[in-house]
Amino acid sequence: MISGRKYQGLSSFRLFTRRVKSVKQAKFRLPDIQPVYLKKTAQFRYTIIDAPREGSILSAEEVREMHKMWK
Amino acid sequence: MTALCTAYEGAGTEEEIREKLYERTRELLSDISALPKNISTSDQKENLLDALADLNYSDLRHHPHPVIRLSDICRLLIRKGDLLSFRRCFRISHTIYRFKCRQNESWYVSHLYKGISQIGMKLPDTGISNVLFSLSDNARVICPEDRNLGYWAIMSAAVANRNLKMALEFAHRWQQTAQQAGLAEEIFRSQLIFQIFHLLYGDREKSRKQIKEIMQAVPEAWQGVCGFLGEWTQALCSKTCLSPDTAGAVSEPYPLFTGFEWFRPGTAEKDQRRDDFAFLCKLRRNYCNRESIRGLPAAEIECCAAYMALWELPGPLHEFEQILKDRDAGTFHRFSMTRLLGKYRTSAAIQKALTEPHVKRKEDAVLLTMDIRKFSGMCEEYPPEKIFEIINPLFKIMNEEMEKAQGTIIEFGGDCIILAFNTFDRSQTPISDIIYHTVRSIRKLRLHSALSLRIGLPELKTGVGIAKGSVAVGYVGGLSRCHMTLIGNAINLSTRIESESKDSPSEILISRACFDDREPDVWTEAEKVNYFLRDLGFREIKNMQAVHVYGISPLLRYRIDFVPMGFVAEKEEGVVYIDTGNAICPGVIDHHRAEQEKGSACALLLEKPELLLDHIRDIPEAQIEFRLHSDPDTDCAATLYLAFELMAPEKYFRRQIMEKLAEYISRIDQGQIPEPENLEWSLYGIFMVHRNRMKKKWMERKKGGTAAEKADFILLESGLRVIDAAVCIMEHEPAAEFSSLFRHRPGWFCREREIIAEDRLLYETDLSHPRCREYTAPVRMKKSGEFKHVRGLWLENPQSAFFKLWARNEPGAPGGRGYRFLAVDWSAADKKRFVISVDPESGTDLKGLGPLLEAGEKIKREMLGRPRPRHPVRPPSDNSDPWYFGQGHHYTLN
Known part of the structure; x- marks a missing residue:
């Protein structure tokens, strides 16, 4: 059982991926803060993804694993 | 709105300002349920302020009074007056812009706080423009507290630009506004500023009177400053000498000036910057009366006198000169002659040996004529003594800047001055240096003109002609009364070329002879190119042979400012948003719109030039401003370049090249790099590397401080430089493509090419x-x-x-x-x-x-x-x- 602030080893990783797999992909609404770059730049939409400004806590391996799961 | 301007109550000391600031920030964040819990330590409080600066329109749009609340916080940040506070205020000013209050007052408020922050961040030129805009006649909705802050900031910026006369003008406005609004603290602070000015000018009577007024009711927090000024006044009015070591730290509860320090105790004179205000104050305090000056060696008295002349302080200058005359008459006479004849001509006159010929010929002299446009009309409109006031700052700017390029003024002729280079001594100033300093002086003149307009003086426009040729240096008149001067056709030529600039897209015209009758190769030393260069071909010159001339104008020829990416702008008089603003309307040229099909702002402007031209019609040049997004890219710079091209007389518009440029830029902006294998020869490749290289150099040279705030200007200037070089090649090689045109000039931007080659190797690594x-x-x-x-x-x-x-x-x-x-x-x-x-x-x-x-x-x-x-x-x-x-x-x- 993983609890609190422990996240180590393969079991943690497996639990993490299991939880991620169970996530139903949320229908995110586009923000209205920048009503620009919508139709005209459709070619560019969703062609790039960036980590949070203050940094991610995901490891490179986890990112790759999630990329594989993505459908 | 005025009734809600309560931020200053109970914010008379540094500690009180800080607490008030946290209190206001906490209130605002609570209002929008964004308050982190358990804020108590100072670090956490600082995080609170960071969170505030990060807020945007979306976060605050449901708040009943966002502008009022944010304005209160901005005022406190400005009063706090440190660099971090100005940075926060700068960010908040962009958020304020989005809120449209009654009569659009938020625009003015936003520009005001932005401008003051910029002045505080040592960007006085841009800051002055923004503050002046917010104080314009249209902005009647600005509350007295804010108007007062604006005048105070401009007064500070004028001091930073070494213009004490202008500073005094705005100090008066500041004090008047404070008196009309009954702002006791501001009235007191303005009295302190006036006292400093009186002390600097050495005005005993006024300073004695002013200090009496000040001392009638001194708030506890200001006692240190008042004591310091009182001691200085006493020394000025008596024979007491103040020892340099007696000045301890002068603590002020919040800054008297913004953007610089006015007094720095404990710094040895040799370690001080010699061109700043703190050095002037220290010098004037230590040597404020004849007794204290007499203690100095002659060489130092001469230095001090030169410094008084630099700051245009006639009284103190006279005092230093008189003592120098008593101490060392020879040095005094040389110093006086230098002021009358200029550094290089004095030196030539003094060092002339008896055996030298009376007249000497110089084959490669460079002559520069500068003329004030519409001077006759000005003379009709203003009394003659006022004309001195109008034109003197202009000639001062020219002289100071040109002396850096070993130039000397040989004639003052009413509205015109003639400067000579490579004539009076053996120094040889390269033409690149002469152009560089001419362009800098033109930019300074424009800023001065913008400020002059505000105090009711006319807008000053100038034309410049530069020619090269042989002249004779010698004395005219008899040996008992003579005048050292230059005679030669090059002088007439520079004057005639100057008169051609009236009908030209550039205010500076230069003859091809200055480039040794070759095509200018200025971009081999790209860093020195702070101008656009344009081949204007042969010009018929009255009573002379036709002359091949080039036009020169500053890269940042109009006022420029930056806004964050994704900024949503409104139409504003005299302001043109480029590649940002989220609209397509006169004054906002942004192709990032759903309905817009053009691939770049550059292509959009080319198709619809009326978006620019209709918007700026009938607006004086000094009042036109371009706003671009921060970190300006190729599209931003190219659109600005096109805008400048469109603003020139129609016959100079290079349509074919501009069409080609817009097409190329559209592809770049869409992420398609044409001919990537030719990157090192392409406009895009050189553009990217050059701007990054210039920014890096700038950041290294100006480590820390406010270097980052100016970086966008460096990026834009570098980008425009590369585009202009590319357009220049295209004029000569019409079949070339922007994707590979630097092949035609392999000597230009060599380092950039090397960096691209190194980058390919890095990629392989x-x-x-x-x-x-x-x-x-x-x-x-x-x-x-x-x-x-x-x-x-x-x-x-x-x-x-x-x-x-x-x-x-x-x-x-x-x-x-x-x-x-x-x-x-x-x-x-x-x-x-x-x-x-x-x-x-x-x-x-x-x-x-x-x-x-x-x-x-x-x-x-x-x-x-x-x-x-x-x-x-x-x-x-x-x-x-x-x-x-x-x-x-x-x-x-x-």
Whole structure:
């Protein structure tokens, strides 16, 4: 059982991926803060993804694993 | 609104200002439920202020009084007066802009706070423009507190620009506004400023009177400053000498001036910057009466006198000169002659040996004539003594700047001055230096003109002609009364060329002879090129042979300012938004609109020049301003270049080249780099490397401080320089393409070319890194929504700057068409960052992967107990710092 602030080893990783797999992909609404770059730049939409400004806590391996799961 | 301006109550000391600031910030964040819990320590309080500066329109749009609340906070930040506070205020000013209060007052308020912040961040030129705009006659809605702050900031900026007369003008306005509004603290502070000015001018009577007024009611927090000024006044009015060591730290509860210090105790004179205000104050305090000056050696008295002349302080200058005359008559006479004849002519006159010929010939003299436009009309309109006041600052600016290039004024002729280079001594100033300093002086003149307009003086426009040729240096008149001067055809030529500038797209015209009758090769030393250069061909000159001339104008020829990416602008008089603003209307040229089909702002402006021209019609040049997004890119710079081209007389418009440029820029802005194999010869490649190189040099040279604030100007100036060089090549090589045209001038931007070649090698090193790998990546087909696998690259902290371009065009990639998928791990010890992208041209995207990674981030953070701050929420996520899903586009291109 993983609890609190422990996240180590393969079991943690497996639990993490299991939880991620169970996530139903949320229908995110586009923000209205920048009503620009919508139709005209459709070619560019969703062609790039960036980590949070203050940094991610995901490891490179986890990112790759999630990329594989993505459908 | 005035009734709600309560921020200053109980904010009379540094501590009180800080507490008030936290209190106001806490209130505002509570109002929008964005207040983090348990704020008590000072670090946490600072985080609170950071959170405030991060708020945007969305976060505050439901608040009943966002502008009033934010304004209160800005006023406190300005009063606090440190660099960090100005940076925060600057960011908040952009948020304020979005809120449209009654009569659009928020525009003016926003510009005011932005301008004051810029002055505080040592960007006085841009800051002055913004503050003046906010204080314009249209801005009657600005409350007295804010108007008062504006005048105070401009007064400070005028001091920073070494213009004490102008500073006094605005100090008067500041005091009047404070008196009309009954702002006791501001009245008191303005009295202190006037006292400093009186002391600097050495005005005993006024300073005695002023200090009496000040001492009648001194707030406790200001006692240190008042004591210091009282001691200085006493020394000025008596024979007491103040020892330099007696001045301790002068603590002020909040700054008297903004953007610089006025007194720095404890710094040895040799370590002080010699051109700043603090040095002047220290000098005047230590040597404020004849007794204290008499204690100095003659050489130092001469230095001090020169410093008084630099700051235009006639009384103190006279005092220093008189004592110098008593001490060392020879030095005094040389000093006086220098003031009358100029440094180089005095030196030539004094050092002339008896055996030298009476008249000497100089073959390669450079002559510069500068003339004030519409001077006759000015003379009719103003009394003659006022004309002195109008034109003297202008000639002073020219002289100071040109002496840096070893130039000397040989004639003052009413509205005209003639300068000579390479004549009176053996120094040889390269033409590049002469042009560089001429352009700098023109820019300074424009700023001065903008300020002059505000105090009711006329706008000053000038024309400049530069010619090269042989002249004779000698004395005219008899030996008993003579005058050292120059005679030669080059002088007449420079004057005639100057008169041609009236009908030209550039205010500076220069003859081809100045470039040794060759095509100018100025971009071999690109860093010195702070101007646009344009071949204007042969000009018929009255009573002379036709002359081949080039036009020169500053790269930043109009007022420029920057706004954040994604800024939403409104139409404003005299202001033109370029490649930002989120609108297409006169004054806002932004192609990032759903209904717009043009691939770049440059192409949009070319198709609809009326967006610019209709908007600025009948507006004086000094009042036109361009606003661009921060970190200006190729489209931004090219659109500005096109705008300048359109603003010149129609016959000078180079349509074919501009069409070609707009087409090229559109492709770049769409992420399609034409002929990537020719990157090192392309406009795009040189543009990117040159601007980054210039920025890096700038940041290294001006370590820390406010270097970052000026970086956008450096980027834009560098970018415009490269575009102008490219357009210049295109004029001579019409068949060339922007994607490879620097092949025609291999000597230009050589270092940039080397860097691109080095970058390719770095990319190859990146590829050979053990952690770089080919990667089978799932991607989504845009049209069908189906998934497929492509071969991509996973790079770890690549050293190459153009890695994306190299990778996407890598012939060694499967299929020989480059890698369509790229993941870059930018992680460092303290921060993990991954940027994942697909080629926009490939017909694939990553839709859905971002939300999945965001979900993973959330789960792992929950497991570790490390949640992210929730407010302000960044939609479409539910926290303040989510993954970026790729809904915008500009990230793709960087």
